[in-house]
Amino acid sequence: MDYFIELFFSGLTRGSIYALIALGYTMVYGIIGLINFAHGEIYMIGAFTALIVSTVLSIFGLPLPAIIILTLLASAIWSASYGYTVEKIAYQPLRNAPRLSPLISAIGMSMFLQNYVLLAQTSDFLPFPALIPDFAFMEPYASTIGSSDLVILVTTAVVMLLLTWLIKFTRTGKAMRATAQDRKMAMLVGINVDNVISITFIIGSALAAIGGLLIAAHIGQINFYIGFVAGIKAFTAAVLGGIGSIPGAVLGSFILGLTEAFATGYVSSDYEDVFAFSLLVLILIFRPSGLLGKATIEKV
Amino acid sequence: MEPLLNITGLTMDFGGIRALDHLDLSVQQGKIVALIGPNGAGKTTFFNCLTGIYKPTSGDLLLTPPGRETSRLNGLKPNRVTQHGLARTFQNIRLFPNMTVLENVMIGRHCRTRAKILGAIFRNRKTVQEEKEIVALSLSILKKIGLYDMHDEFAKNLPYGAQRRLEIARALATDPLLLLLDEPAAGMNPQETSELDELITAIRDDGLSILLIEHDMKLVMSLSDHIFVMDYGKKIAEGDPKSIRNNPEVIKAYLGEDIDDA
Ligand SMILES: Nc1ncnc2c1ncn2[C@@H]1O[C@H](COP(=O)(O)OP(=O)(O)O)[C@@H](O)[C@H]1O
Ligand SMILES: [Mg+2]
Numbered sequence: 001m002d003y004f005i006e007l008f009f010s011g012l013t014r015g016s017i018y019a020l021i022a023l024g025y026t027m028v029y030g031i032i033g034l035i036n037f038a039h040g041e042i043y044m045i046g047a048f049t050a051l052i053v054s055t056v057l058s059i060f061g062l063p064l065p066a067i068i069i070l071t072l073l074a075s076a077i078w079s080a081s082y083g084y085t086v087e088k089i090a091y092q093p094l095r096n097a098p099r100l101s102p103l104i105s106a107i108g109m110s111m112f113l114q115n116y117v118l119l120a121q122t123s124d125f126l127p128f129p130a131l132i133p134d135f136a137f138m139e140p141y142a143s144t145i146g147s148s149d150l151v152i153l154v155t156t157a158v159v160m161l162l163l164t165w166l167i168k169f170t171r172t173g174k175a176m177r178a179t180a181q182d183r184k185m186a187m188l189v190g191i192n193v194d195n196v197i198s199i200t201f202i203i204g205s206a207l208a209a210i211g212g213l214l215i216a217a218h219i220g221q222i223n224f225y226i227g228f229v230a231g232i233k234a235f236t237a238a239v240l241g242g243i244g245s246i247p248g249a250v251l252g253s254f255i256l257g258l259t260e261a262f263a264t265g266y267v268s269s270d271y272e273d274v275f276a277f278s279l280l281v282l283i284l285i286f287r288p289s290g291l292l293g294k295a296t297i298e299k300v
Numbered sequence: 301m302e303p304l305l306n307i308t309g310l311t312m313d314f315g316g317i318r319a320l321d322h323l324d325l326s327v328q329q330g331k332i333v334a335l336i337g338p339n340g341a342g343k344t345t346f347f348n349c350l351t352g353i354y355k356p357t358s359g360d361l362l363l364t365p366p367g368r369e370t371s372r373l374n375g376l377k378p379n380r381v382t383q384h385g386l387a388r389t390f391q392n393i394r395l396f397p398n399m400t401v402l403e404n405v406m407i408g409r410h411c412r413t414r415a416k417i418l419g420a421i422f423r424n425r426k427t428v429q430e431e432k433e434i435v436a437l438s439l440s441i442l443k444k445i446g447l448y449d450m451h452d453e454f455a456k457n458l459p460y461g462a463q464r465r466l467e468i469a470r471a472l473a474t475d476p477l478l479l480l481l482d483e484p485a486a487g488m489n490p491q492e493t494s495e496l497d498e499l500i501t502a503i504r505d506d507g508l509s510i511l512l513i514e515h516d517m518k519l520v521m522s523l524s525d526h527i528f529v530m531d532y533g534k535k536i537a538e539g540d541p542k543s544i545r546n547n548p549e550v551i552k553a554y555l556g557e558d559i560d561d562a
Contacts, residue, residue, distance in 0.1 A: 171410065171413065171431070171434075174399070174403060174406065174407050174410070175407070175410055177396070177398070177399060177403075178396050178399065178407050181396045181397060181398060181399070182394055182396060184353065184378070184394075185390075185394045185396070186396075186407075187352075187377065187378035187379045187382075188351060188353075188378045188379075188382060188387075188388060189382060189387075189407055189408050189410060189411070189470060189471075189473075189474060190379045190382035190383055190408070190410050190411020190412070190474050191379055191407070191410050191411070192379050193379070
């Protein structure tokens with residue numbers, strides 16, 4: 001039973017990270033119908049920024065909580081500026097082009113960013129500092145859930161609540177929903193759709209950066225390629241839940257995280273991906289639009 | 301007096317097809333103006349050019365708000381056109397289906413408000429105040445349109461006639477000078493149509509100008525101060541309802557249909 005609970009929490013932790021990344025995929029898809037293949041790289045850049053910033057800050061000898069918060073802010077802002085720029089240079093000019101063009105542009109952006117980090121940094125794995133300390137109050141539970149798991153779960157929950165509130169209740173959130181439901185009509189009621197799209201990329205990228213920082217601190221190493229793997233998984237989670245649906249992305253992420261954790265724990269870590277993708281295929285056979293996705297109706 | 305909207309030589313080509321052909325049209329402040337013509341005449345295309353959905357091939361679109369400078373609308377993006385004071389509804393309903401009735405109207409206020417995302421997060425007083433005003437104003441529009449009781453429903457769950465009225469409410473929320481209605485009575489029963497007639501009159505009486513595309517000739521004849529008739533992208537006639545009713549060109553364009561019940 002203890003082992004089960006341990007796997008359960010490890011699944012939740014994975015799911016949280018997937019969710020932080022999957023939200024970016026699903027929000028961008030919901031608004032402009034594009035699968036942003038460069039999103040995984042934004043997450044990876046978030047992790048690298050966190051590594052650099054936290055290293056510099058610890059040289060200055062700042063206390064750990066200050067380092068964590070400043071690092072979080074810095075990587076969120078830095079990744080957001082990458083996300084914003086990628087959209088402006090690679091997607092916005094293709095807004096009215098055939099659907100395949102921005103998709104190819106996205107793949108190009110993904111490869112460009114990977115290679116850029118590879119050249120600017122290194123191809124080796126870099127150690128990532130243990131930013132999250134082992135809390136004393138977690139001592140009794142340490143065998144089932146680690147301190148970093150707890151921090152990841154709590155941070156993710158807070159971020160999700162904030163995002164839900166933003167989308168449901170704020171003026172910006174309403175503009176985002178309106179744009180997702182009918183872009184042309186949104187323009188006609190006076191919404192600056194270009195701004196809404198930019199904001200969507202900024203939010204999605206900041207969330208991915210937070211995910212990047214948390215997982216790097218949890219695992220303890222990063223390299224230029226982590227965005228590819230995590231990106232594919234998070235994208236899978238978004239499709240599983242129904243791409244374009246925000247609750248769907250979160251649900252899909254947790255289902256995927258838990259499936260992987262149990263597959264690894266009870267079968268073998270070699271089969272983790274087999275289980276994950278079998279699950280995806282199964283769900284898509286029975287629900288082609290994903291768990292919470294709407295059957296697509298072509299807009300005219 | 302300078303007309304509110306003055307359009308000259310408006311032409312729109314799609315590849316080899318000329319959908320609008322040197323169209324001249326103007327709307328005087330405070331009037332209800334109708335645009336009629338057979339299906340495919342180019343009426344909707346005209347609205348699309350006017351509201352920035354299409355970029356006209358040539359021609360001029362000039363808006364002169366009472367007591368203010370003339371501005372040129374050609375080539376502006378739709379959201380800028382809306383800011384200048386044009387609002388429209390669609391031939392086929394285009395509400396935001398998964399937003400509530402109230403939210404649909406509130407979204408119309410977007411172009412008239414400034415609150416930024418940080419203001420919303422930190423709940424500064426100005427933002428909170430502005431949000432309250434938007435809700436109050438939107439509810440008052442819904443009251444006027446007769447949808448107040450349904451403000452918490454999802455737009456997609458409204459009956460057809462109510463959805464049409466909600467589109468008008470949302471357009472009104474943008475604070476327009478000129479309201480563009482594309483076949484607002486399409487699919488309505490006689491009861492709903494007569495309510496629409498009253499609503500459009502009331503909006504005009506509030507000082508707005510209205511440009512109306514409509515097939516229901518009874519409605520057009522009863523509402524309009526002035527009528528333009530189009531066929532094959534060209535203007536074939538204009539005048540008051542009586543002169544249009546008796547214009548042989550118009551009768552021919554409608555293939556000899558009795559336009560009283562066309
Ligand atoms: N995007 C477009 N591409 C090509 N042709 C178009 C386009 N939009 C409208 N048209 C053409 O313009 C003509 C006028 O259509 P429309 O404005 O919808 O007429 P109406 O609203 O008067 O019934 C039609 O022949 C239509 O095929
Ligand atoms: Mg039409």
